[in-house]
Amino acid sequence: MTLLISTLAAIISTVVWYVNPKARQLKCGILLWLYWGASLMWLGDAIFEYAELKSAYFTPAAADMLNDTFLGLSVVILALIIWVVYMLITDPLGTLKSELFFKQEKNEVNKKNLKETH
Structure with a gap:
């Protein structure tokens, strides 16, 4: 499930990045590389697990499937958090810069108006 979820997220983010110029401007490329990296990691994990378990690999327990689903979703959410932090920093x-400067200018105008009224 981890491989499936991360690969699905990688494909979706790649398509969004490719067809939407705004997504490229918002640095969605960082997000797609995170997802593709996670997909490659889970692919390596699946290969080694299959080498160990052979045919038992294709009949996982329900609890294992649920744990893998939560782990896959956690990886997707962690990548989104990393991307959002990157977006806020860059x-x-x-x-963010214009909003902060707008508030700062507005505060200065308010202070100036207060001084003029006193």
Whole structure:
């Protein structure tokens, strides 16, 4: 399940990045590389687990499937968190910077108006 979930996330993020110029501007390439890296990691894990278990690999217990699902979703969420933090730090569209400066200018105007009224 981990391989399936991370590969699905990698494919979706790659398609979004490819067809949407705004996604490229928002650095979704970082996100797709994180997902493809996780997919390769889980592929290696699946190969070694298959080498160990042989045909038993294809009949996992329900509890193992549930654990793998939670692990796969955790990896997807962790990659999203890393991407959001990266976005906040780099601020590719300048949104955070303009918002902070706008509030700072607004506070300065308010202080100036208060001084003038006193």
